[in-house]
Amino acid sequence: MNMRHSSRLAIRLILLGIGIGCALPNQASAQWTQVKGPAAISMSQVYAFGDNLYVRTDSYPLTRRDGFGFAYFLVESHLYTSADSGRTFRDFSFGALALDVPAFAHRGNDLLTIIPGAGVLYSYGGFLYWQIVDTLVPHRGGLNGIASVRNKIFVSCNGYGIQRFNDTVGHWTLLDTGLTSKNISVLSSYADTLFAGTADSGIYRSTDLGKHWVNTSVGLTDRNIYSIVSNNNIILSMTRTGEVYCSTDNGNDWKLIFTDTLNHWISSIALDSAAIFVSPRKGGLFRSTDSGATWVALDAALTRAKVNSISATKLGVIVATDVGLFRSDDEGDNWSWVQIKNGVFYTSVFGMAVLGDTIFAGSYGNGVFRTTDQGNTWAPIDNGHDSNNIWTMETDKDIVYTDYPLYKSTDRGDHWTYNGNAPIGAYPTSYFRLGDTVIVGTANGNIFISDDDGVSWSQKSSLALAGGSNIYAVLYYNGILYASSRDDGIYRSTDFGNTWSLSLDRSVGDFFMALTAHGNVVLAANDKGIYRTTDEGVTWDTLLDYVSFEALQVVGNIIFAAGDGIYISTDDGATWSVDQYKIQNNAFASFVVGNDGFLYAGSNYLGVWRRPIPELRVNMNISANESNSEQNYPNPFSSRTTIGYTLERGSPVSIVIYNALGVDIFHHTAEYESLGRHSVVWDATAFANGVYECHITADGVNESRKMILRK
16 A cells, blocks of 8 residues: 655635635525434324323434444433324423433323422423422332322322322322332323222222222233223223233223233333224234224334334324334324424434435434425335335436345335345445446445346455455446445455455544545545545545545535535545534534535434535535536446436436547437436447547536447
């Protein structure tokens, strides 16, 4: 490996406009705006009464991609409320730092909740603030249940029992007459009756505001109670081992109606006037319309989701899952995804693509999303797509592709099909597409190539044999195949993957995450900077040092780099401009240029952001009328070759191929092609060996490439 450092490169701050004599953008708008999704937030609870719906997001560590693949950041829990059947939501967390809210109840129009260690809170009349009822709850650290009967507030404390709040004198009274177990696991109410589930003695009932308790566990073979719900004279209880019992006589007798022998755990139960709903912990939802005699598995869209909570109300059946909130208006036959809020969405977006006016976002852990209104609304699109972890996305003509493993959609994500026979035993981590040729790099250092759009695959020499592993990026350019290894650096192959040599080792930094090319330049990005080669990987220059990057993309003559901010170069990396406005933690992980004039950036755990491209151009005098042609592949070729090109914006396209005598022998003309990458296949079976010249014209800009036909 031959390494040379270039002289100090100029970094121009866009907002300072150093050396640029043009007006600055309005600072009120010159910034990144977070769009409304994708919103696959993990929801832990859903609770409804009257016309109001309340949902709580999980407090959990989210995944951020780094060199090792994962890093974790704690996401705080939030509570949201909706008064219109889940069409719009408001943040309801003000004044309640509720990282863990075990239960809700209501007293009149007031919403009640508990926070272990803090006490009981209430929200008067549904206003967006919380007040403490009383912080002096004995043993409040064990608070795990709350209920209200006849305007009285009752709470349960594990290991201590049940207490009632006296509004007149402002203190709590212990209610334990007949309550032989203090290991309370759940507190519930129905009409004027209180029910207390225990971890060891089944269910207790009180009909006199908690003064006296009676054990009502006849028929319960499992006395470890996890949940109690009720509606229309039917009471359901759920045990820790996955059994659901039903009582129709106010808890005097219980009948086993559901046993989950496969998953051994039920996460939630609910019932309305027509059906009972049960969700196994490992995913899916079941419904019974005959009091538990028979059960039907509901929509397959929920079988991959872990249902954490169910609420069956007049708003419909609402389920809170680990991939968002869903609502059914027909007793669970059909489900619609409910968007929670306009604001921060804690989703890591590692892959993005554009097709016409549609923006696609591939997330880690929550699948694929789509927007057609500049990010104002997003919808999950996973019909036929069985992977929730998306590393890269790409479009070619009217087809959308994702990696892990390779899926494709010909109807903009409405339906997905598995794209051929993915390499057996391989874990695809990167891929490069040019026409029908797909190059895949895997986590174990293997390279697979398909020349028929994924129908069949051939394995090339493994980088693992040369010491490389976990291939984060692959690139074929000007006859050289490049692959970036997490552990070793950049490898190159001059014989299309049959043999490899180390081109840039890890002495300059680890975790090469991206590769791209333009003109005669190939660029690589890692956690320490950006590197460039102009001699097909023989030597490399360091361009940006001590800056972490995760994504590179060429659009026209512009090179975008994303990571700790957005960087832009219009001279093949010789100089760079940095966008001064950044998002929280500067966590950009992917980006795509939309046809609507916005740059959309996917982030590490903060969803999708957008920025008007004119704001990025105004101080750099960058022309919008550019095209970018790629070297044909393969080159040399024996019969057929693919000509690839990228459009920075939609425009007419003309491709003409000339022979050595200057005679045009092939034409491709399109009145209009959209922004993004396109390709055309030239079948040269009828032509003689020689050097041919390909001219691509788009929006008044002409570029040419030489192609070698060798049979």
